[in-house]
Amino acid sequence: MLNCLFYIKCITLLLLLVLSVCWSMASSSRFDTNTICCSAHPDAPLIEDYRAGDQICSECGLVVGDRVIDVGSEWRTFSNEKAGADPSRVGGPENPLLNGSDLSTMIGPGRGDASFDGFGVSKYQNRRTMSSSDRALINAFREITSMADRINLPKTIVDRANNLFKQVHDGKNLKGRANDAIASACLYIACRQEGVPRTFKEICAVSKISKKEIGRCFKLILKALETSVDLITTGDFMSRFCSNLGLPNMVQRAATHIARKAVELDIVPGRSPISVAAAAIYMASQASEDKRSQKEIGDIAGVADVTIRQSYKLMYPHAAKLFPEDFKFATPIDQLPQM
Incomplete structure (x- = not known):
């Protein structure tokens, strides 16, 4: 009699275990988006309505899923447009060389009457949203990019020159020197370090700084950053x-x-x-x-x-x-x- 009760308990526990496993599998498949289907037409393809956020059966129109996330563009794009900016994701890329990763607000120029006060001065200015340090960096980066474009230098050299200028600017090693002279010297050093050197005269031709001033900044930057460049060969x-x-x-x-x-x-x-x-x-x-x-x-x-x-x-x-x-x-x- 005791053996029969023991076997009955074992069989009961085994059945409970099987039922719990089946229930967990059924509950997990219910929340799996890959197994969502219409109960009446399980083989029918589903139509995704991104405007309403629903998944609809193509046979009977039954809504079988909701809260579909739209991964498309926020704005309409046309293939024949030649715009350089991609409007599918708003906002520019982060710039790690600027404080705050370049997430500050940039206010565009005012065009309406409400954008100016009674004296004709713009009410909204970028000076309130950007520090003087970031403004100096942005101007220097723009100058380096402009010089590099005139002598057909690749972006890798521009990035290295920007990093050099950032290190000099943060270290405050060349106080009293013009930012344009420092930017020209950084571009010259970047060319030497990347293995495509340019002469001082070539840098002077695209810069507003004299050869003597660029040479002075060149020596000061090498000393301040404790870096070096390879010797120039023929x-x-x-x-x-x-x-x-x-x-x-x-x-x-x-x-x-x-x-x-x-x-x-x-x-x-x-x-x-x-x-x-x-x-x-x-x-x-x-x-x-x-x-x-x-x-x-x-x-x-x-x-x-x-x-x-x-x-x-x-x-x-x-x-x-x-x-x-x-x-x-x-x-x-x-x-x-x-x-």
């Missing part, structure tokens, strides 16, 4: 100068070889890499069919004709050792111009 400018001059690859390779050999043999001591590169391009072009004058090379390299002439005069006596062995001479070495 190969850093060779491909860009030859491309701008329209010279073929053969002349570019010869000019690169000539400049490297001249530095290795210590033929041009004390000369800047830019002047050595310009003189090597002049020598290689004069020995080929694509000849370029000193003035043409000087305009591209940003050096004077006299500078090219002085470096070329040092390199000319050793021309036989400077040219690569496989170079095809259109003009022999002994017929190259002598200075």
Whole structure:
């Protein structure tokens, strides 16, 4: 008798366990959005009405789900529009370089009579919603972007220059220096650190600051941030100068070889890499069919004709050792111009 009662209790507990598992599965499937279907037409596809937030059976029109979240655009967009801003999500991207991640309010210009007081002064101004520090940063970032666009620099260099300016601005290391001069120096350092250096004259051409002031800020920034830049070599400018001059690859390779050999043999001591590169391009072009004058090379390299002439005069006596062995001479070495 006791054994029968024991078996009955075990069977009862087992049935209760099975019923609880089935109930939990049924309750979980009821809240699963993937299993929502019409009770009368379980195989019929559902239509989502985002305006009302309902899911409707396509056969009988029964509402089987509600509170559907609209993941589409807030505004209407048209494929033929060329606008750069995407209105599908309002608000601009966060800028980590600004305080508050650039979530401050930007007030647009007033256009109605209610936007101005009796004296004609705008009632709503951005100065009340943006700190002076952020205004200085935004102006500097705008200046860096403008300079980079004029000399076709990529966004990676612009971002690095912006980070450098942010570090200098937060550290307050260059008080008394103009922000434009600091921005120009930061752009110059960013070019050097990214491996695409530009000369001081190229930065001055797109900036409003003198070469001397940019050079001073350059040294102060390196000292304040305790950073460094790689030394400039003749190969850093060779491909860009030859491309701008329209010279073929053969002349570019010869000019690169000539400049490297001249530095290795210590033929041009004390000369800047830019002047050595310009003189090597002049020598290689004069020995080929694509000849370029000193003035043409000087305009591209940003050096004077006299500078090219002085470096070329040092390199000319050793021309036989400077040219690569496989170079095809259109003009022999002994017929190259002598200075």
